[in-house]
Amino acid sequence: MRMFRSRTTRAVTAAVAVGLIATGCASERGKDGDKGGAKDTFVFAGAGDPGSLDPALASDGETFRVTRQAFEALLEHEPGGTKLVGGLAEKWSSNPAGTVWTFNLRKNVTFHDGEKFNAAAVCANYDHWFNWKGTYQSSAVSYYWQAIMGGFAKNEDPEAPKANYKSCTAKDENTAVIEVDRPSANLPGGFSLQALAIHSPKALKEYEKQAASGKGDAITYPKYSQEAGTVAGTGPYKITKWNKGNKEVTLTRFDGYWGDKAKVKNLVFRTIDTEEGRRQALQAGDIDGYDLVSPADVKTLKGQGYQVPTRDVFNLLYLGMTQEKNPALKKPQVRQAIAYAMDRENIVKTQLPEGGKLATQFMPDTVAGWSDKVTKYSFDTDKAKQLLKAAGESSLKVEFCYPTEVTRPYMPAPQDIFELIKADLEKAGITVVPKPLKWSPDYLDATEAGACALHMLGWTGDFNDGYNFIGTWFAEYDKQWGFKDPAVFAAVTDASKQVDPAKRVASYKKANETIMAYLPGVPISSSPPAIAFGKNVNPPKVSPLTQENFAEVSFT
Incomplete structure (x- = not known):
């Protein structure tokens, strides 16, 4: 989930100042406290707004976090x-x-x-x-x-x-x-x-009376999906209000739920688009929990008594290469040189939370189909220089796009990671031309269109099948990568057609070996993203798929 292309642009970043948000909800929570007794509202902060109250029209994690409760x-x-x-x-x-x-x-x-x-x-x-x-x-x-x-x-x-x-x-x-x-x-x-x-x-009959309109990123979503009142599921909560001005969605416990009833009556999802803003809101008591905790804040928050569980690893960060954008990238030796030039272990040690892992292929080792026999590219600046010289590209110059105004589970600090990779490439003799772009829609549009020679992106899995990772990128020609290699495409698609689970996993291993021998890009790391909760919260079980069930939440 949480797609990296323009299909995620519906997760709009907050435009309201964090200070204003904190001020408004502080007075609101004060009223809650005046009532005495158990709290009946749990407030959770995400990094972006949902795009739709109908999950069928969405593809981003912020939307699904909300709709999954309903x-x-x-x-x-x-x-x-x-x-x-x-x-x-x-x-x-x-x-x-x-x-x-x-x-x-x-x-x-x-x-x-x-x-x-x-x-x-x-x-x-x-x-x-x-x-x-x-x-x-x-x-x-x-x-x-x-x-x-x-x-x-x-x-x-x-x-x-x-x-x-x-x-x-x-x-x-x-x-x-x-x-x-x-x-x-x-x-x-x-x-x-x-x-x-x-x-x-x-509800479906009401949906069918309306229509989406527009094209590309100028799409108008149907009214029913943009305000509460029509959508109806079977979950433990029902969606009752979407206050777009305050960047909040409110859900209320559904007492007719078939399973265990939600422990807290009201559930509010609020958008605070900066890591610092989310942390300060938790520390001020304005929210009860938040996602995408900065690795640097984990130790601090734990020391202050907050609960900061980390999810198991189920994502991947990679350096993408668009061969059609820069012809030099069509040369295998150049792609290999870039891989050898990168000190990816340093990125894991300095930029990721404890438990981060170096990636050797385009899926984490928690996914069935991961192979221990792929071609590996260890950090070796001298070898990178030799490969560039052999390819006739000793003076290679390459544009490198990186995203701004974003935090992703697999990429906690985009600019810091970019600066480390840039420094490594320059040590190998590669001239890097930085191109910062706002995550949504600029960066997503540019990478989807193949407009960036080098770029950083990633993926959090939807379910545990190898095709959900490598099939997303390498089953067929994709502008993001800009290459056509029948062996890679066939290896991935052939694996996906295997009905027998054991044979499918074996085929995924071979596909990973084929992909890493060709090297369309460089897998960097997998990260266990942290999620924070207040001192008085009994949190839900955290999910490697970021599929937390907030009906499990209660207050101590």
Whole structure:
């Protein structure tokens, strides 16, 4: 999740000064304290605004953090882990070919608007997405549907992929059967995505009265997705208010929830777009928790009595190379020289929290398919110089884009990391031309369009399958990388077609070995992002997928 391309531009950064936010909520929390007794509102700060209250239209982590509390998918992940477990489906199975998926659904589940959850509701959702038209077919709007299920009943967008979704059948009240044309490595993991969470059929009918409009980054999202009142899921909280002026979304406990009821009545997500601002708000008592804690603040906060758990590693930071932007990068020796020139171990030691790891390939070692036999590129400035000389590029000059106004789980301090890499490359004789760009939309647009010769990006996995990492980048030609290598593409796509799990993992290992021999870019590191909570909070289990369930939160 948390896509690195322009599909993430809906996570708008806050424009309100942190001081004003802190002042406003301090008085509000004061009123809460005057009531006496247990607190009934938990306030959590993220780094960006959600883009939509309908998760099907989103692809960014800030949106999913909010919607995950209100919507549930057929499958989920075990609390604190990456193992798939039942969600709205208690059990699931597939035919040997991996093309027919049967879900045995939970009984006595009710949507926030009173509608009953059943197999017909599941099919209504999948058919709703499959029949999207117009702007809804833009990858900026329906990225995850296209990534998991392909295109639509009738593709209007020439860039839309071939549809893989075939049908959904309500076999009986509590059994839904979803068929696809071809087996996919994205299943069953894709059934756990927030973008494919289940909505009330009544709400879907209201959704269909509205339409998204526009193109590219000038997209207007339907009204229902931009204000509370229409969207309805089955989760432990229901969305009751979106105050865009104050950068806040409010959710209220759903007392008709089928499972364990939320322990705190009200849940508020607030945007504070700087690390320092989030930390100061926690220390001032204006919020009860926040995400993306600066590594430098972890020790300080713990010393002050705050709770700062770290998630398990499930992400990747890499240096991307766009070969079509700079012809020199088409030479294998140049790409290898850049890899050898980088002291990536130093980045891990100085820029990442404790538990950060050096990356040897384009997936973390916590993902099935990681290989210990890939070609490795250790830090060696002299070897980098030799390779540049052999390639006839001893005076190489390269533009290097890096993002500003952003913090990501895999990239806690973009400019600091950039400066370290820049210094390493210059020691090897490479002239670096810095190009700072605002994260959204400038940086994301530039990297998607292949406008940056060198750039830093990353990924936090959606589910534990290797294709969710390497398939994102190397299954086919991508402007971000600007290369066409049949061996790389075939290795990745062939692995994704393996139905047998053991054979698939073996194929992923071979694909990783093929990718690192070709070296389209340089994997840098994997980081365990920290999340902070107040001294009086019983926090939720933290998730390597950043899928925390805030219904677990309570106050001491």
